[in-house]
Amino acid sequence: MKSSSAKDKRKVLKNKNILLGVTGGAAxxxxxxxxxxxxxxxxTVTVIMTDASxxxxxxxxxxxxxxxxVYSDLFDTPMSHITFPAAADLMVIAPAxxxxxxxxxxxxxxDLLSTCLLSFRGKVVIAPxxxxxxxxxxxxxxxxxxxxxxxxxxxxxxxxxxACGEEGIGRMADVNEIIEAIKSAxxxxxxxxxxxxxxxxxxxxxxxxxxxxxxxxxxxxxYAIARAALRRGSEVTLISGPCSLMPPRGxxxxxxxTADDMRNAVLQHLPEATVVIMAAAVGDFTPQTKEQTKIxxxxxxxxxxxxxxxxxSEIGSMRNRPLLIGFAAETxxxxxxxxxxxxxxxxxxxVFNDVTSAGSGFDVDTNKxxxxxxxxxxxxxxxxxxxxxxxxxxxxxxLRA
Ligand code: PMT
Numbered sequence: 085m086k087s088s089s090a091k092d093k094r095k096v097l098k099n100k101n102i103l104l105g106v107t108g109g110a111a112x113x114x115x116x117x118x119x120x121x122x123x124x125x126x127x128t129v130t131v132i133m134t135d136a137s138x139x140x141x142x143x144x145x146x147x148x149x150x151x152x153x154v155y156s157d158l159f160d161t162p163m164s165h166i167t168f169p170a171a172a173d174l175m176v177i178a179p180a181x182x183x184x185x186x187x188x189x190x191x192x193x194x195d196l197l198s199t200c201l202l203s204f205r206g207k208v209v210i211a212p213x214x215x216x217x218x219x220x221x222x223x224x225x226x227x228x229x230x231x232x233x234x235x236x237x238x239x240x241x242x243x244x245x246x247a248c249g250e251e252g253i254g255r256m257a258d259v260n261e262i263i264e265a266i267k268s269a270x271x272x273x274x275x276x277x278x279x280x281x282x283x284x285x286x287x288x289x290x291x292x293x294x295x296x297x298x299x300x301x302x303x304x305x306x307y308a309i310a311r312a313a314l315r316r317g318s319e320v321t322l323i324s325g326p327c328s329l330m331p332p333r334g335x336x337x338x339x340x341x342t343a344d345d346m347r348n349a350v351l352q353h354l355p356e357a358t359v360v361i362m363a364a365a366v367g368d369f370t371p372q373t374k375e376q377t378k379i380x381x382x383x384x385x386x387x388x389x390x391x392x393x394x395x396x397s398e399i400g401s402m403r404n405r406p407l408l409i410g411f412a413a414e415t416x417x418x419x420x421x422x423x424x425x426x427x428x429x430x431x432x433x434x435v436f437n438d439v440t441s442a443g444s445g446f447d448v449d450t451n452k453x454x455x456x457x458x459x460x461x462x463x464x465x466x467x468x469x470x471x472x473x474x475x476x477x478x479x480x481x482x483l484r485a
Pocket of ligand 1: 300304363368396411447
């Protein structure tokens, strides 16, 4: 198996060799997008198609998407059923029909894909896709459960309208979810013992029933931390302000609106937590009074604001508290202010980000962070929020070791 260089450690898929099996289902066309996305994230993808899958999609489409030759004949390339799996970091079957799942469960090896599955020693991810009757069939379920009991990772299927026109369970999982399952299967489970609270997104401080004060937080940073923590094995409670992101599966999601709501939710879950990571942009001020009806339009409006609860400081002052990580959203290179927050708020780590720097901070997919601790500082270059999340969790992992 290939090993990643230290530089690429935080890019889970970088330099990974993925063997993608495509079988004969209506969702086979989604394998093109999956291949492209895996490649975009730095993986090398080798595609093996079953004969049946070629009724749904051409090898050429997958050849273009992967930039590699597509294989399907067991006898075309001698020993490929041994050499391909030996070079792969992970095998994924998407879509996975009842046929390939049945063959794999019973150890049948009669084509290139099924022989590769038998000779492969690493993690296998399967994304089943079929008619709901087939999916619910107890014989199929027995095969599926047998594979799961042997460490095969199942992703999906979902309920919805199926290719046959019926409604039910059997739609292949979304490509994002398949990628997340692949990343999780490839991730080191170094945070298995942790129960992490992550806060994300903005809060809304209501002026009247229809107006509120908020900020530009999209939730992307907090959600990236939650996803990375899940992949690394921890239990995650994501306390999220209003945002439009899809929460990852497998975590406990608590949705809140105001700073008060967020404080209540964090305090409620605090007793079980071993780590708290506050990436949310909690409103610092809230209207002193909230009008019960919509404020009438007028030439001027004067409003008095009061301080909202400072959740990070409140936890920071507790005697027996979990490992506490806050963020500092600063305008300009104000590391001095972030260092002050570390001390004043009683956190163990403050993650500084200059929200006015290009590609950093609010509502972008990248961030440039400095991880500030009492005795050390790590300045990182501009990277994806996913990589930034991995870097923060690397510190958690180091501190726990
Ligand atoms: O959501 P994105 O679009 O991805 O943007 C990411 C981000 C810019 C929101 C994120 O990276 C970030 O910097 N989050 C913290 C924003 C913030 O509120 O910073 P602050 O410097 O004002 O607060 C310092 C810390 O105290 C933060 O951990 C904050 O969660 C916490 N806080 C702040 C106010 C308050 N009333 N209670 C708090 O607990």
